[in-house]
Every structure is written in C-alpha cells, then in structure tokens.
Amino acid sequence: xxxxxxxxxxxxxxxxxxxxxxxxxxxxxxxxxxxxxxxxxxxxxxxxxxxxxxxxxxxxxxxxxxxxxxxxxxxxxxxxxxxxxxxxxxxxxxxxxxxxxxxxxxxxxxxxxxxxxxxxxxxxxxxxxxxxxxxxxxxxxxxxxxxx
Numbered sequence: 753x754x755x756x757x758x759x760x761x762x763x764x765x766x767x768x769x770x771x772x773x774x775x776x777x778x779x780x781x782x783x784x785x786x787x788x789x790x791x792x793x794x795x796x797x798x799x800x801x802x803x804x805x806x807x808x809x810x811x812x813x814x815x816x817x818x819x820x821x822x823x824x825x826x827x828x829x830x831x832x833x834x835x836x837x838x839x840x841x842x843x844x845x846x847x848x849x850x851x852x853x854x855x856x857x858x859x860x861x862x863x864x865x866x867x868x869x870x871x872x873x874x875x876x877x878x879x880x881x882x883x884x885x886x887x888x889x890x891x892x893x894x895x896x897x898x899x900x
Contacts, residue, residue, distance in 0.1 A: 782814030784874040784882040791870055791886055799824075799859040799890040807857075807872070812850045815878040819843050820853055823871045824888065836864040847877075863890055 790808040792798045799805045811820065824838040838860065845851050868890060873883040891897075 781876075781878045781880050783880045784811060784813045784817070784876050786811060786872060786874060786882060786884045789872065789884060789886070791888060797870070797886060797888045798896075799863070799888055800896060801859050801863045801865070801890060801892050802861050803859060803893070804856050805859050807853065807855045809853045809872060810850070811845070811853055811874055813848075813874065813876050814880055815876045816847050816849055817845045817851065818875040818877045820845050821871075821873045821875070823869075823873065824890075825869045825871065827867060827869055827887075830867050832864050832866045834864050836862065838863070859890060865890055865892055865895065 787810045788808065790806065793804070793806050795806075807822065811817065819841055821839065821841040826832055826835065826837060840855075840857060842853070842855070845853065866889070868888050870886045870888040871883050873881060875881050
C-alpha cells in the first residue's frame, strides 16, 4: 500500500508545483493598436511652421489607455539650421479602451525646416507601449512645394 501512495503523492506534488509556476508567469498582455493614422492637413505628412497640423488615429488599447503622445524628432542623418524637437501628451483619453484621436495643433514658430520622425505613442495602463513612426517634412510657408 505504501508503494502505491508514493507515486500518487509524487504526481500530485508535481502537478501542484507545475500549476503554481504557471500562475506566477506574467500574462501575455495585448498591446495597443493604432489604425487609420492621418498626419498632416490632407494626410500629406507635411507641416507648416506657425500653421495648423492635423492628426487623426483610431486607438484600441489592450487594457485601458494611460496616455497618447506625439513626438517630432530630428533624424540623425539629416542636417538642420538649428536643433528643434517637439512633444505633446494627451491624458484626456486615460481610462478608455478605444477612441478616435482627432487633434489639431500648431507647428510652433520656432520650428526648423526639414524632415523629421513623427511618432505617435500609446501607453496602456498595463504598461504596454505601441508606437508608430512616420516621416514628415516641415516647411516655412514661402518654401512649400507647389502642386504639379
């Protein structure tokens, strides 16, 4: 009888340890998604210094949104007349699972013409981050390319 109980006890102990380890493993947290991204007035990825800039995106969080942020950063391989970078954070979306981010903001007067990385960054309340990067070009009004 004792010889039968040892294997059963071993199997039950092994199952208990295995199930304990699985519970301690970090769950696979879904990342936020960014869809239907529009950047620039006509989705042309162009910004004009001192003028309105358009952003539209559909956001779906894996949990709940913590914040939505944009960054406009210089690109290492590009040359600029001066250093310029820009950042905006919107916390008004905090606590919702999905939303449409439709924003208009001015490209500041101190912006410098050139090609930049435009990042939209969505942070979930569970700590996961999704970012999407696009290239935008910032012009002075007088240097805007004309349509063909």
